[in-house]
Amino acid sequence: MSLSSIARLAGAAALVGMSAFAVQAQTSGEPIKIGAIVSATGAGAGLGIPERNGMLLAEKTINAKGGINGRPIKLIVEDDASNPDTALSKANDLLFSQKVVGLIGPSLTASTVAIGGVTHANKFPQIAFTGIGPAVEKERKCLAHVLPPQKLNAQALLEYARSIKATKVGVLHDAGYGNVVMAEIRPLADSYGVKLVAVEKFEVGATDTTTQAAKVKAAQPDALFIIATSATPFRNVKQLQMAQPVVAAIGSSSYEYVNAMGPGADNVVIPEFVVGEDPLPHQKAFVDLYKQTYNSTPKNFEAAGWDAVHVMAQAIGKAGPNATPQAICDAMRGPYSGVLANFNFSADDMTGIPLSSFVFSKLVNGKYTRTPFRIAQ
Amino acid sequence: MTLSLVLQAVFAGVTNGMVYALVGMGLAAIFKGSRVINAMQGEFSVIGAMTTVLLLTKAGWPYPAAIAGGALAGALVGAFIEVAFVRYMAKKNASEDSFLLLTIGLALTLSASILFFVGRDGHLLPPLGGEGVLIVLDAVIQFHALWLIAIGIGATLLLRAFFHRTTVGLSMMAASIDADGAATTGINVARMRTFTFVLGGVLGAAGGILVTPLIGVDYQLGLNLTLKGFAAAVLGGLTNPLGAAVGGLTLGLVESLAIIGISSSYKDVVAFSVLIVIMILMPQGILGRAGRRGG
Amino acid sequence: MTSRLFWIAVALAVWAVLPFVVPRNIADLLVFTGIYSIAGLGIGLLLGHCGIVNLAQATFYGLGAYASAYCTVMMGLPSAVGFVAGAVISMALAYVIGRPILRLTGYFLALGTLALSAIASALFFEWDWLTGGTLGIGGIPKLDLFGFVLDRPSRYYFFVWIVAFACMAVARNLVNSRTGLMLRAMRDSSTAAASLSIDLQGLRTRVFVVCALFGSLAGSLFAHHASFVSTQSFTVDRSISFLLIPVIGGATSIPGIVAGAVFVTFLPEFLSKLGDIHQILFGLALVAVVVMLPDGLMGAVGRIRAWRAARRGGDAG
Numbered sequence: 007m008s009l010s011s012i013a014r015l016a017g018a019a020a021l022v023g024m025s026a027f028a029v030q031a032q033t034s035g036e037p038i039k040i041g042a043i044v045s046a047t048g049a050g051a052g053l054g055i056p057e058r059n060g061m062l063l064a065e066k067t068i069n070a071k072g073g074i075n076g077r078p079i080k081l082i083v084e085d086d087a088s089n090p091d092t093a094l095s096k097a098n099d100l101l102f103s104q105k106v107v108g109l110i111g112p113s114l115t116a117s118t119v120a121i122g123g124v125t126h127a128n129k130f131p132q133i134a135f136t137g138i139g140p141a142v143e144k145e146r147k148c149l150a151h152v153l154p155p156q157k158l159n160a161q162a163l164l165e166y167a168r169s170i171k172a173t174k175v176g177v178l179h180d181a182g183y184g185n186v187v188m189a190e191i192r193p194l195a196d197s198y199g200v201k202l203v204a205v206e207k208f209e210v211g212a213t214d215t216t217t218q219a220a221k222v223k224a225a226q227p228d229a230l231f232i233i234a235t236s237a238t239p240f241r242n243v244k245q246l247q248m249a250q251p252v253v254a255a256i257g258s259s260s261y262e263y264v265n266a267m268g269p270g271a272d273n274v275v276i277p278e279f280v281v282g283e284d285p286l287p288h289q290k291a292f293v294d295l296y297k298q299t300y301n302s303t304p305k306n307f308e309a310a311g312w313d314a315v316h317v318m319a320q321a322i323g324k325a326g327p328n329a330t331p332q333a334i335c336d337a338m339r340g341p342y343s344g345v346l347a348n349f350n351f352s353a354d355d356m357t358g359i360p361l362s363s364f365v366f367s368k369l370v371n372g373k374y375t376r377t378p379f380r381i382a383q
Numbered sequence: 384m385t386l387s388l389v390l391q392a393v394f395a396g397v398t399n400g401m402v403y404a405l406v407g408m409g410l411a412a413i414f415k416g417s418r419v420i421n422a423m424q425g426e427f428s429v430i431g432a433m434t435t436v437l438l439l440t441k442a443g444w445p446y447p448a449a450i451a452g453g454a455l456a457g458a459l460v461g462a463f464i465e466v467a468f469v470r471y472m473a474k475k476n477a478s479e480d481s482f483l484l485l486t487i488g489l490a491l492t493l494s495a496s497i498l499f500f501v502g503r504d505g506h507l508l509p510p511l512g513g514e515g516v517l518i519v520l521d522a523v524i525q526f527h528a529l530w531l532i533a534i535g536i537g538a539t540l541l542l543r544a545f546f547h548r549t550t551v552g553l554s555m556m557a558a559s560i561d562a563d564g565a566a567t568t569g570i571n572v573a574r575m576r577t578f579t580f581v582l583g584g585v586l587g588a589a590g591g592i593l594v595t596p597l598i599g600v601d602y603q604l605g606l607n608l609t610l611k612g613f614a615a616a617v618l619g620g621l622t623n624p625l626g627a628a629v630g631g632l633t634l635g636l637v638e639s640l641a642i643i644g645i646s647s648s649y650k651d652v653v654a655f656s657v658l659i660v661i662m663i664l665m666p667q668g669i670l671g672r673a674g675r676r677g678g
Numbered sequence: 679m680t681s682r683l684f685w686i687a688v689a690l691a692v693w694a695v696l697p698f699v700v701p702r703n704i705a706d707l708l709v710f711t712g713i714y715s716i717a718g719l720g721i722g723l724l725l726g727h728c729g730i731v732n733l734a735q736a737t738f739y740g741l742g743a744y745a746s747a748y749c750t751v752m753m754g755l756p757s758a759v760g761f762v763a764g765a766v767i768s769m770a771l772a773y774v775i776g777r778p779i780l781r782l783t784g785y786f787l788a789l790g791t792l793a794l795s796a797i798a799s800a801l802f803f804e805w806d807w808l809t810g811g812t813l814g815i816g817g818i819p820k821l822d823l824f825g826f827v828l829d830r831p832s833r834y835y836f837f838v839w840i841v842a843f844a845c846m847a848v849a850r851n852l853v854n855s856r857t858g859l860m861l862r863a864m865r866d867s868s869t870a871a872a873s874l875s876i877d878l879q880g881l882r883t884r885v886f887v888v889c890a891l892f893g894s895l896a897g898s899l900f901a902h903h904a905s906f907v908s909t910q911s912f913t914v915d916r917s918i919s920f921l922l923i924p925v926i927g928g929a930t931s932i933p934g935i936v937a938g939a940v941f942v943t944f945l946p947e948f949l950s951k952l953g954d955i956h957q958i959l960f961g962l963a964l965v966a967v968v969v970m971l972p973d974g975l976m977g978a979v980g981r982i983r984a985w986r987a988a989r990r991g992g993d994a995g
Contacts, residue, residue, distance in 0.1 A: 047957045051503045099703035116908040119816045123905040142816035181803040182812040206647045213598045216395040217639040218647045224388055237505055246523050266505025266599040468969055477972040484925045484968045492961025617789045651800035655793040662786050
């Protein structure tokens with residue numbers, strides 16, 4: 007081949023490449039790298055996979071609309087395998103080798119606190135898919151949370167119990183997540199007129215909770231709180247022919263748990279944020295887009311992924327093209343109206359979700375419906 | 384603490400205990416026939432249950448056929464593992480720890496494969512006897528649980544008869560106790576070992592299929608079942624299927640009685656402490672005599 | 679002889695330079711390798727020289743980590759106190775539990791240690807006033823050596839590995855001493871050993887206590903590295919990981935322990951670049967190593983050396 011024909015070929019190829027770009031979006035220049043860590047494998051996969059789906063959809067959408075001030079964003083997603091040590095390694099890699107400007111994730115509290123040490127010490131902005139955890143997180147002013155603190159979850163459960171006039175409540179909870187929420191429920195119960203007549207615990211990953219459920223049944227409560235990331239207690243409660251209404255925490259809301267609850271997925275109310283079958287007006291666009299892209303119905307964690315990327319992108323846009331991570335962090339701290347909820351990242355709990363953002367869904371024969379109950383504020 | 388609560392605890396304890404017993408029996412059968420501790424016994428249960436679920440829901444097979452398919456899957460995977468890995472390692476005189484590590488590696492691989500190929504959802508199967516329950520003094524037990532207990536007892540007795548009365552069973556025991564001696568009497572040692580794994584695979588799969596209508600199956604179930612099954616088997620003396628049944632029942636009952644007698648928070652602590660005490664006080668395993676082949 | 683010293687010098691030089699030339703996350707993994715080597719060393723001693731499968735190491739790892747966390751964060755004491763407290767508690771527990779449990783043998787003992795690990799894990803969850811439960815204890819300070827703060831992997835690396843080398847020296851001495859001889863006698867034929875009036879129980883308990891000490895040190899080092907500890911890091915799964923280390927590497931050799939620790943730390947990291955399938959690949963890699971290298975990685979090295987020596991001898995002859 008002669009030199010001139012090679013040049014012509016190259017020129018043609020460049021034209022084709024550029025026109026493909028022109029059809030998609032007018033993004034150009036060096037992509038802005040944003041790091042993300044989720045639990046795509048291991049025990050947290052039920053959280054991490056939907057979060058990742060939401061994030062990738064957000065990335066696509068943002069780039070199709072022109073990126074951030076014309077520059078495309080590039081999401082680099084890593085898997086921490088539900089292990090905080092791995093999360094730490096991945097964070098080091100993303101922040102120092104891949105040189106991302108900010109970090110999104112992880113999915114589990116232990117990983118968040120572990121990584122938080124690094125992002126805080128080096129002043130990187132981080133948006134976590136967990137509610138604020140131990141006390142040390144309050145000092146980490148660059149670590150935002152897009153899921154509610156456990157205290158808020160506790161309040162939502164108690165608000166609903168009060169609204170159905172349940173004065174005696176029995177609780178079935180797991181030793182991990184359940185313990186944390188219980189610690190918040192106990193001091194608040196009295197102020198909602200609720201007496202905790204039975205509180206029974208089972209280990210994370212328990213294959214059977216029948217005996218614990220039987221103890222709760224014996225205390226004859228008006229309503230049941232089930233706080234777990236497993237379908238087992240729901241099934242056992244049904245098998246024991248317990249007819250009380252069940253109020254569950256958001257951790258049980260994913261479809262994989264609902265499908266495994268079998269007949270137990272009935273008369274269960276969950277304080278959450280996104281009911282894909284009947285979304286709030288401001289959530290409809292996201293739900294439709296997600297259904298179109300992935301052919302499945304999104305819920306809370308997908309929406310959290312979507313919101314997190316948008317929050318980070320907006321902050322980067324505000325801080326400017328060559329901003330330092332600290333500047334992006336400062337730009338992030340303010341109110342934001344997301345699909346999942348209304349946030350305020352300058353609040354003390356670095357989340358700022360008000361109780362009024364909660365939507366109370368109800369499982370009826372295995373299907374989600376949205377109850378009209380909202381908490382007035 | 385009412386009688387009703389105690390009875391409920393007994394129901395739950397016996398049901399769970401029988402689940403542990405089924406897994407433990409498979410473990411004991413494999414150990415008896417090959418002296419390999421199968422850390423992936425719980426995965427056989429998951430494979431059997433998942434196969435049945437897929438055949439039933441995706442391929443639309445009738446339930447009995449799907450169950451047979453699940454059991455067959457367990458058998459085939461068991462045979463494959465023996466032929467592909469165990470036989471090779473046995474020829475090279477691998478240590479017992481190496482075999483344990485092999486099965487641990489296989490367990491990790493299988494659990495991750497199920498997450499990858501089937502997904503993270505939990506799945507249920509239709510219970511035998513429908514959703515019906517038996518209520519005694521306010522304590523509830525599902526018909527399916529009663530079926531599970533009955534089938535478990537039947538399987539235990541059948542297994543015992545198999546090992547002590549049939550030629551194949553006796554040959555399997557002989558081959559594992561003394562391979563050379565067995566070979567001289569014309570027993571095909573390698574084939575016996577394959578049968579052992581097939582037997583373990585079928586038992587595991589059956590356990591999984593029986594348990595799924597009660598507790599659901601997902602990619603994480605395997606390890607839990609293996610640990611409990613291991614405890615059941617060791618308590619029973621490790622080579623005695625009847626012992627595994629007794630060990631499993633003991634474990635299940637200790638757990639549920641601890642929940643009502645002490646507190647649900649300390650269930651694991653109590654159950655495992657009792658386990659340790661039993662092992663120290665009964666060094667021959669719960670069934671004594673020829674039981675302590677694990678030492 | 680000198681060629682051996684030469685290679686040791688080369689290895690030391692590489693070791694000293696490594697954290698400065700690799701990217702930060704690799705340096706981070708090298709720190710973990712050091713920590714896991716220490717924990718795996720104890721298991722290796724029990725496995726390789728006593729024939730005991732110890733599935734309780736996560737307990738002592740956890741005790742060391744929580745002791746360091748609690749002493750520094752909740753009580754504001756200097757880090758050294760945490761290390762010592764963890765070590766003392768672990769060794770005491772190992773002695774008290776060890777005496778009765780170590781009377782068991784074979785799979786009974788393995789189950790006993792597994793039960794211990796399960797009990798400890800349950801208590802770590804339950805006693806959340808002490809351990810912080812799932813939320814854990816965060817904000818553990820980095821180690822401070824007379825003003826020189828070990829706040830990045832490249833600095834902490836040296837501290838961890840020096841502790842590791844010290845532990846290896848202790849292990850080596852134990853193995854090469856009279857005690858080591860008695861241990862191997864006990865492993866190979868306990869009846870013969872007993873007939874020589876060797877106190878089997880005392881011996882096994884002693885090694886179990888040393889194993890617990892190593893586990894606790896590893897845990898304290900981990901606490902100061904991750905600055906955060908929570909129950910998820912100390913479950914039965916972790917005990918199983920620690921068991922993998924000496925078995926993969928070759929339980930009777932100290933370089934084998936390091937090789938096993940490298941395998942367990944680095945392989946998942948490299949495989950994760952391949953997407954969600956990485957967990958499956960790790961399991962397969964484990965199976966492959968076990969099937970093809972029955973004496974572990976070091977066993978394979980040994981066999982290559984023997985094969986080459988035989989070839990050389992063959993050519994010369």
